[in-house]
Amino acid sequence: MKTSALNYRHLYYFWVVAKEGSLTRAAERLDVAVQTISTQLGLLEQFLGKALLAPQGRRLVLTEAGRLALGYADQIFLLGEQMQDVLAETDAGKTMRLAVGLSDSLPKLIASRLLDAALQLGQRVKLIVHEDDFESLLGNLSVHKLDVVLTDRPVPSGTTLRVFSHLLGESEISLFGVPPLAERYREGFPASVHQAPVLLPTRGNAIRGRLDHWFESKDVRPDVVGEFDDNALLNTFGRHGVGLFPAPSALAKDVGEQFGAVEVGKLDGVREQFYAISNERRIKHPAVEAILAAIHGRDMAVSQPAG
CATH class of the missing domain: 1.10.10.10 (Winged helix-like DNA-binding domain superfamily/Winged helix DNA-binding domain)
Structure with missing residues (x-):
């Protein structure tokens, strides 16, 4: 040595x-x-x-x-x-910098709600947001290029990286569609979804297995017309009426405003979880603490996990 x-x-x-x-x-x-x-x-x-x-x-x-x-x-x-x-940006302590990694599979509506909580601090916060795949973000977090990663999955067990998962909350999932599609498939839901055009995350996405299991449990086989790594692109195709698409039930109003889509039906038992991943067992960055405080105070549109 x-x-x-x-x-x-x-x-x-x-x-x-x-x-x-x-x-x-x-x-x-x-x-x-x-x-x-x-x-x-x-x-x-x-x-x-x-x-x-x-x-x-x-x-x-x-x-x-x-x-x-x-x-x-x-x-x-x-x-x-x-x-x-x-x-140089700190301006004698008046500006706080928060470098955030966003998993490309994380719903952008959820991401914006989480980040908005950080901006509500009394101190000015400068957000630097990077979107990438999950593995690349963890690598950048481990070498301190990022302060926190917001994602839809925990750190896998057995990883050699010294990073830690913090469960932020969870939300039920619904199928949404533009009004003509929603009207066509809402009646008789969920049986009506059989052979309906749907847009889904790719099989590497954390929630895809739960969606597939739900369809199987209801004995319905939708016509999967598109699979996407990027949740934002999935929503864009949904806005254009290509197919029904899943999104957090709690954000139905936002989905309507941003994508012109309405709820077709809830996928009972299917819930999506959201995590903050940090280099510390206890999050210490004030802006990330503000995100946690907002969730625990139920100011967010996602529910706090039980326990």
Whole structure:
């Protein structure tokens, strides 16, 4: 085990050389002598016990160890740049920054309600919202590029990432459709949904299995005309009348206002859950605490989980 600490100036010189592709260009960028950079690189490689760069013609190319080191250096120095940006934006403590990851499967109406609670703080909050797939968001959370991830599923058991799931709440699910479709399939629901056109999340989505089980339990086989990873795109096709689509029952009014759709019927027993995932067992970010407080105070359109 090494007893001395990594010298980050040495690592920074390596990072610049790797980006520039030569000692000369790196020296010009850093405004130092080529010999200085060469010496620093040698000390870094000696410390790590690995060659990070190898000559190839007039250029320096990364070794396999160098490629691995560059990946970590990218994260380290990107975080350093973000720290400077955050401190510059803070305006003597008057602005709070909240970097949120949104799972692309999370209903956007739910996401907007959750985020709106953070904006109700007395302190000004600057939201930085990133939408991506679940696994990518967890990776970014684990290296502190995000403060919290809002999603529809907990962290899977057995993960090596040190992140923690916090159940925010849950909602019943209904089928919605534009008025002509709703009128056609509302009478006799749920039997009327047999062979009806529906839009569903893909099978990798947390709620898809519950929807399939519900259809099976009612002995109805809808015509699945579209499957979507992105919940927003699913809702867009629903707004265009392509098919019936599932959405949280508690947000029926919002679904009507945004997508021009009305409720066809509730899917009894089908509930969607919503989670905040953080790097801590206890959430400490004031803006995320505000989200939790709003839910626990039942200011949200989703119900607080029992227990």
